[in-house]
Amino acid sequence: xxxxxxxxxxxxxxxxxxxxxxxxxxxxxxxxxxxxxxxxxxxxxxxxxxxxxxxxxxxxxxxxxxxxxxxxxxxxxxxxxxxxxxxxxxxxxxxxxxxxxxxxxxxxxxxxxxxxxxxxxxxxxxxxxxxxxxxxxxxxxxxxxxxxxxxxxxxxxxxxxxxxxxxxxxxxxxxxxxxxxxxxxxxxxxxxxxxxxxxxxxxxxxxxxxxxxxxxxxxxxxxxxxxxxxxxxxxxxxxxxxxxxxxxxxxxxxxxxxxxxxxxxxxxxxxxxxxxxxxxxxxxxxxxxxxxxxxxxxxxxxxxxxxxxxxxxxx
Amino acid sequence: xxxxxxxxxxxxxxxxxxxxxxxxxxxxxxxxxxxxxxxxxxxxxxxxxxxxxxxxxxxxxxxxxxxxxxxxxxxxxxxxxxxxxxxxxxxxxxxxxxxxxxxxxxxxxxxxxxxxxxxxxxxxxxxxxxxxxxxxxxxxxxxxxxxxxxxxxxxxxxxxxxxxxxxxxxxxxxxxxxxxxxxxxxxxxxxxxxxxxxxxxxxxxxxxxxxxxxxxxxxxxxxxxxxxxxxxxxxxxxxxxxxxxxxxxxxxxxxxxxxxxxxxxxxxxxxxxxxxxxxxxxxxxxxxxxxxxxxxxxxxxxxxxxxxxxxxxxxxxxxxxxxxxxxxxxxxxxxxxxxxxxxxxxxxxxxxxxxxxxxxxxxxxxxxxxxxxxxxxxxxxxxxxxxxxxxxxxxxxxxxxxxxxxxxxxxxxxxxxxxxxxxxxxxxxxxxxxxxxxxxxxxxxxxxxxxxxxxxxxxxxxxxxxxxxxxxxxxxxxxxxxxxxxxxxxxxxxxxxxxxxxxxxxxxxxxxxxxxxxxxxxxxxxxxxxxxxxxxxxxxxxxxxxxxxxxxxxxxxxxxxxxx
Numbered sequence: 001x002x003x004x005x006x007x008x009x010x011x012x013x014x015x016x017x018x019x020x021x022x023x024x025x026x027x028x029x030x031x032x033x034x035x036x037x038x039x040x041x042x043x044x045x046x047x048x049x050x051x052x053x054x055x056x057x058x059x060x061x062x063x064x065x066x067x068x069x070x071x072x073x074x075x076x077x078x079x080x081x082x083x084x085x086x087x088x089x090x091x092x093x094x095x096x097x098x099x100x101x102x103x104x105x106x107x108x109x110x111x112x113x114x115x116x117x118x119x120x121x122x123x124x125x126x127x128x129x130x131x132x133x134x135x136x137x138x139x140x141x142x143x144x145x146x147x148x149x150x151x152x153x154x155x156x157x158x159x160x161x162x163x164x165x166x167x168x169x170x171x172x173x174x175x176x177x178x179x180x181x182x183x184x185x186x187x188x189x190x191x192x193x194x195x196x197x198x199x200x201x202x203x204x205x206x207x208x209x210x211x212x213x214x215x216x217x218x219x220x221x222x223x224x225x226x227x228x229x230x231x232x233x234x235x236x237x238x239x240x241x242x243x244x245x246x247x248x249x250x251x252x253x254x255x256x257x258x259x260x261x262x263x264x265x266x267x268x269x270x271x272x273x274x275x276x277x278x279x280x281x282x283x284x285x286x287x288x289x290x291x292x293x294x295x296x297x298x299x300x301x302x303x304x305x306x307x308x309x310x311x312x313x314x315x
Numbered sequence: 316x317x318x319x320x321x322x323x324x325x326x327x328x329x330x331x332x333x334x335x336x337x338x339x340x341x342x343x344x345x346x347x348x349x350x351x352x353x354x355x356x357x358x359x360x361x362x363x364x365x366x367x368x369x370x371x372x373x374x375x376x377x378x379x380x381x382x383x384x385x386x387x388x389x390x391x392x393x394x395x396x397x398x399x400x401x402x403x404x405x406x407x408x409x410x411x412x413x414x415x416x417x418x419x420x421x422x423x424x425x426x427x428x429x430x431x432x433x434x435x436x437x438x439x440x441x442x443x444x445x446x447x448x449x450x451x452x453x454x455x456x457x458x459x460x461x462x463x464x465x466x467x468x469x470x471x472x473x474x475x476x477x478x479x480x481x482x483x484x485x486x487x488x489x490x491x492x493x494x495x496x497x498x499x500x501x502x503x504x505x506x507x508x509x510x511x512x513x514x515x516x517x518x519x520x521x522x523x524x525x526x527x528x529x530x531x532x533x534x535x536x537x538x539x540x541x542x543x544x545x546x547x548x549x550x551x552x553x554x555x556x557x558x559x560x561x562x563x564x565x566x567x568x569x570x571x572x573x574x575x576x577x578x579x580x581x582x583x584x585x586x587x588x589x590x591x592x593x594x595x596x597x598x599x600x601x602x603x604x605x606x607x608x609x610x611x612x613x614x615x616x617x618x619x620x621x622x623x624x625x626x627x628x629x630x631x632x633x634x635x636x637x638x639x640x641x642x643x644x645x646x647x648x649x650x651x652x653x654x655x656x657x658x659x660x661x662x663x664x665x666x667x668x669x670x671x672x673x674x675x676x677x678x679x680x681x682x683x684x685x686x687x688x689x690x691x692x693x694x695x696x697x698x699x700x701x702x703x704x705x706x707x708x709x710x711x712x713x714x715x716x717x718x719x720x721x722x723x724x725x726x727x728x729x730x731x732x733x734x735x736x737x738x739x740x741x742x743x744x745x746x747x748x749x750x751x752x753x754x755x756x757x758x759x760x761x762x763x764x765x766x767x768x769x770x771x772x773x774x775x776x777x778x779x780x781x782x783x784x785x786x787x788x789x790x791x792x793x794x795x796x797x798x799x800x801x802x803x804x805x806x807x808x809x810x811x812x813x814x815x816x817x818x819x820x821x822x823x824x825x826x827x828x829x830x831x832x833x834x835x836x837x838x839x840x841x842x843x844x845x846x847x848x849x850x851x852x853x854x855x856x857x858x859x860x861x862x863x864x865x866x867x868x869x870x871x872x873x874x875x876x877x878x879x
Contacts (some may be wrong), residue, residue, distance in 0.1 A: 030758070031755075031756070031758050031759035031762035031763070032758045032759070032761065032762030032763070033762070036761065036762065036763075037399075037400065037758075038400045038406065038483070039406055039408075039483045039485065040399070040400075040406070040408030040409070040485055041408070041761040041770065042408055042485035042488055042800060043406075043408075043483055043484070043485050043487070043488070044480070044487060044488050044491075044765075044799050045764050045765040045799075046480050047480050047481075047482075047483045047484075047487065048483075048764075050480060050481055050483070051483050082400050082401075083400065083401050083559045084401060084539070084541070085559050090559070149596060149600070152600045152604070153600065153603075156600065156604045156606075157600060157603045157604045160604070160605075163604075163606065164600055164601055164604035164606045165590075165601065165606060167561065259593055259594040259597060260594060260596070260597050261597070262590070262591075262592050262597055262601070264560055264561050268560070268593075269560070272560065275758050276399070276400070
């Protein structure tokens with residue numbers, strides 16, 4: 001197990017280096033330049049050229065990458081050339097916000113979707129199974145900007161039960177912050193619930209058809225023990241893998257939710273940085289999300305290995 | 316320097332123009348303020364014309380004439396788009412940045428809703444006899460919010476800063492060829508003289524609030540306007556905190572020089588918090604939920620629910636913003652085709668239908684010229700251009716395209732530009748003109764150098780322009796040969812020489828003649844289409860009063876207040 005973890009951690013290094021190169025290259029093909037972003041469309045070309053020169057944006061890409069990489073690995077992330085804000089604190093604050101929202105959403109989504117999925121799997125083809133499948137799938141296909149607008153209109157504008165924005169006032173404590181996250185967490189729940197519940201249902205149905213389950217039942221084991229001791233443990237393998245892969249999206253892919261609920265997360269930061277050609281901020285943001293994504297997948301793999309010894313042995 | 320005699324003569328000239336019916340009373344007011352007449356003096360001129368001498372220039376909603384007595388103190392929360400690149404008044408170019416910077420920094424001259432001018436940091440200004448040298452007298456006793464005195468040296472430093480290419484200021488493009496480095500001098504501590512490269516009768520507009528980069532900053536200013544200690548200005552508010560992409564908090568400047576009509580100290584409010592919301596539907600929901608008190612600029616698209624909300628008031632303000640549909644005369648088919656091809660496109664447009672579709676019919680129609688009297692009072696009335704397919708087909712035939720043609724229209728996915736492109740496409744089709752829409756991102760549209768950027772180099776484009784105070788400022792920015800913001804690259808010698816004459820005369824009879832000629836040339840040659848002039852919307856709770864600000868981008872909060 002330790003070898004597995006060590007090897008996966010080591011693999012992160014070349015992955016992150018490759019990702020950073022790719023981002024630099026992709027930012028290069030994006031339209032515009034940082035000088036034009038800062039000075040706007042009405043500045044003269046001479047003014048833009050002067051600023052690009054001052055910022056070093058007119059140097060060759062390999063030279064800019066080398067300077068950035070050296071500064072990044074030595075912890076000198078510098079300031080955003082566009083906003084003049086310190087990159088490290090900007091990225092970390094946005095990442096912390098996204099982690100809080102994703103964590104809050106996952107705490108609701110994971111137990112609920114597993115419960116629903118296993119419940120449906122255990123009652124395969126029943127009216128309840130079909131009802132659960134159809135309703136969760138229906139929620140999944142509603143885009144988050146649609147469900148988000150409807151939820152805000154209903155709960156914040158009409159009923160005034162919940163705040164319209166996900167950003168709490170200054171000085172809010174942890175629980176107040178969670179209160180502000182209830183509304184944005186619901187569209188995420190709609191999106192993820194059906195997906196994870198379906199995986200849990202399929203896993204449960206598959207495990208239930210396995211010979212060892214039949215054997216356990218024929219041996220006269222109590223139903224509760226069969227379900228919790230054998231079915232759940234094995235049905236969770238694909239579900240955990242899916243949850244691991246969804247963490248990356250929940251951290252960095254919530255651009256629509258962040259814009260709609262006015263939440264300063266890492267998704268919004270990445271989008272704005274890309275639009276403004278703010279490459280140092282974009283690099284730092286994407287690499288942080290990449291690290292979270294890889295760590296989440298590693299944790300998912302470890303959990304899967306713990307659930308299924310054959311994978312552990314094979315690894 | 317202009318003498319008092321010159322001013323008397325000019326005043327009498329304006330009165331004569333009104334009495335002869337060659338100028339409206341409103342136009343007299345606007346022109347008088349351009350030449351430095353105070354509102355009282357302008358009122359006397361109006362009185363000399365007969366009738367009332369009232370000089371109120373604000374719309375009822377803006378001035379809050381139906382409003383209760385001001386309430387001192389309290390706070391408001393506004394919602395604006397996040398500033399794209401921070402708050403530096405020297406380089407700002409977007410709504411969020413401009414609105415915020417204008418709370419802290421001020422200008423030599425402010426702008427009324429009807430585009431007349433009113434003193435701000437300058438108490439008076441006057442030209443020499445040909446409008447090539449302008450002398451500004453500065454307000455006495457004004458202090459920056461760091462306690463340092465406001466003097467002529469600060470004005471010189473501020474204006475010299477924006478005409479220096481190294482500052483990166485967008486004001487340079489507007490002042491290019493009019494005011495060069497070294498042209499701004501302090502005569503004494505309270506007098507500044509601008510020696511122009513050429514006579515320019517609308518020069519005060521280039522150093523007023525609508526020329527937003529010409530904010531007067533301390534001579535010591537060195538950037539970092541988003542930090543409370545270095546955001547030094549003379550405005551009614553001071554920056555308390557600024558969190559990029561989230562919010563700015565501003566508090567009352569206790570030493571602000573401004574007072575209201577009754578002598579009350581301004582501003583009324585103790586604090587204004589500005590929430591940054593990128594998404595327009597999210598901003599509308601914030602207003603409807605009551606989480607914010609006002610929005611300085613509301614876009615038409617998607618704002619219908621705000622009009623119906625019992626707790627909100629949506630004010631409609633005059634505006635002169637446009638969507639310029641430019642034909643690039645350096646690119647085919649426009650380069651090799653005669654003007655009839657451009658005119659054919661113009662006659663395909665049903666401008667009323669476009670106004671209805673995009674702005675619920677609330678904007679003013681345009682007929683492809685900037686000299687439009689419904690927007691700029693007193694200008695000559697251009698011939699209307701109604702949709703006329705028979706004429707369009709005839710023009711196409713004259714241009715050598717009797718079997719129709721295909722044109723490409725490049726448009727950014729921004730504001731209502733894509734919808735306008737689709738309307739043009741639909742309306743051109745019956746005449747045999749196929750419009751291919753090339754829709755690209757906002758960043759891609761403005762990306763690249765002067766010789767590669769789509770907004771200046773694509774064959775046909777839609778460019779959004781915020782309000783400008785005069786037709787001359789628009790024409791100087793995009794129609795004069797060689798100017799940096801010309802998407803049409805129009806080079807009409809007759810127009811250019813007439814425009815220079817128009818700008819260098821203070822004789823209003825001649826100005827009207829020149830304006831008529833300029834309007835005619837622009838409409839006939841049709842380098843660009845101007846289908847409408849956009850009016851502005853501002854949304855606030857019904858308990859909020861006194862927010863002012865002409866055109867888009869401007870939001871003056873010094874007389875704003877909130878009732879219980």
